[in-house]
Amino acid sequence: MADELERSDSPLSLPRYRYATGWYQVAWSDDIAPGDVKKLHYFGQELVCFRGESGRINVLDAYCLHLGAHLGVGGVVKGEMIVCPWHNWHWNGDGSNALIPYSQQKCKKNLRIRSYPVQDWYGLVMVWHDRDAGEPYWQPPRVPELENGRYYPLHPHGRMLNRVRVHPQMIVENAADPYHVGPVHQGDDTATTSFEFKGHHLHATIETVYGKGKPSSWLTPNGPVQASVTYDTYGIGLGFVRFPSEVIGTVQITSHTPVDDEYTDYWFALASEREPGDSGDEPTGRAARFLELQRNVIRQDFFTWENMKYLASPNLTPEEAKDYMALRKWARQFYPADAI
Numbered sequence: 001m002a003d004e005l006e007r008s009d010s011p012l013s014l015p016r017y018r019y020a021t022g023w024y025q026v027a028w029s030d031d032i033a034p035g036d037v038k039k040l041h042y043f044g045q046e047l048v049c050f051r052g053e054s055g056r057i058n059v060l061d062a063y064c065l066h067l068g069a070h071l072g073v074g075g076v077v078k079g080e081m082i083v084c085p086w087h088n089w090h091w092n093g094d095g096s097n098a099l100i101p102y103s104q105q106k107c108k109k110n111l112r113i114r115s116y117p118v119q120d121w122y123g124l125v126m127v128w129h130d131r132d133a134g135e136p137y138w139q140p141p142r143v144p145e146l147e148n149g150r151y152y153p154l155h156p157h158g159r160m161l162n163r164v165r166v167h168p169q170m171i172v173e174n175a176a177d178p179y180h181v182g183p184v185h186q187g188d189d190t191a192t193t194s195f196e197f198k199g200h201h202l203h204a205t206i207e208t209v210y211g212k213g214k215p216s217s218w219l220t221p222n223g224p225v226q227a228s229v230t231y232d233t234y235g236i237g238l239g240f241v242r243f244p245s246e247v248i249g250t251v252q253i254t255s256h257t258p259v260d261d262e263y264t265d266y267w268f269a270l271a272s273e274r275e276p277g278d279s280g281d282e283p284t285g286r287a288a289r290f291l292e293l294q295r296n297v298i299r300q301d302f303f304t305w306e307n308m309k310y311l312a313s314p315n316l317t318p319e320e321a322k323d324y325m326a327l328r329k330w331a332r333q334f335y336p337a338d339a340i
C-alpha cells in the first residue's frame, strides 16, 4: 500500500512518516502474565514485552546491546529484569544494563536499550510511541462504564483483533464520514451533528436511526429509535464509540497500531449494559447480539481500506468537506514536523 499513497504538499496528504505519536495497544494484558516474555513487531520495529515478577510490564527495543540477540526469542524474566539468552546479560525494565554475569566489569552503566512508556489500561497493554522518544503529553482517559459494574467486562469475551492492510489514519477518518454508513453499514438517515477538537481529542456526534421502517426488531423492540452515537478519538491510535441506552448502552474501544509500512493491527473491545439479573462475565441476550453485530460492522470497512488509493486532494461535497478537511489537518499534529 505504501507505494499507492498519494503524496503531495497538500495539507490533506498523509505525512511521509507513518507512525504518529500517541498511545497504541500492543497486547491484551492477560496474555502476558508475570514472568512472560513476548516478541512484538510494531512501528516497523522489533520489540520485546516482558512482565516482571511484581506484575510490572515493560516494552523495550528487541535487540541486546551486547552482540544483538533478540531478547524476545529465548529471553527470560528474572525478578524485574530480562535476561538475554546468548550470554545472560541482565537488563532492567527501563532498558539499563543491570548485570554482566561473567565480567569483572559487573555492568555497563552507560548502556541503555530504548524503552517505551507502557501501561495496563483496562486490560489493554498501551505503549506510547514517539519517533523522537518524547514523554507522553496526554494519557488514555478514564472509562466510567468499565468501573461501575453495570456493564459486562471487556475481557475476555468482548474483544477481537484484525490485521488490516490500511494506514491507521484511515480508520480514524471514519469519524468524518457519515455518508459511508448507509452503503457500507446499512445505517439509516445518518448525519454528523457535532465535530469538535480539543488538542489531541476529537469528539463527534452522529445521529442515526436504528430499525427504520420496522415495527420491531431485536435491537429496537418498540419500533425505530433515533440515536446519538458519539465518537471520541485520542490521537491516531485510540478511539471510542458510544451507543446510548435507547439502543443498548455500549462502549466500544478500538486501537489502531501500525505494524509496518503496510499493515495495522485493529484492536477492538466492547462492553454493553448487562442483561437484567445477569452478573456473569459473558454477554447474553441483546448484549451478545450487539457484540456480534459490531464485530461484523468493524469488518465491513476492510474491503475499501485494503483496496483503495488515498487521495491527497479528494473531491468532497459541501456536506462533508468541512469536517473531513478539519480532521486531516488536526491529524498532522501527531507526526514529526520534519515528516509532514
Ligand code: FES
Pocket (backbone or CB within 6 Å): 064, 065, 066, 067, 068, 069, 084, 085, 086, 087, 088, 089
Ligand atoms: S547478545 Fe545479549 S548477552 Fe550477548
Ligand SMILES: [Fe+2]
Pocket (backbone or CB within 6 Å): 174, 180, 184, 185, 301
Ligand atoms: Fe465504517
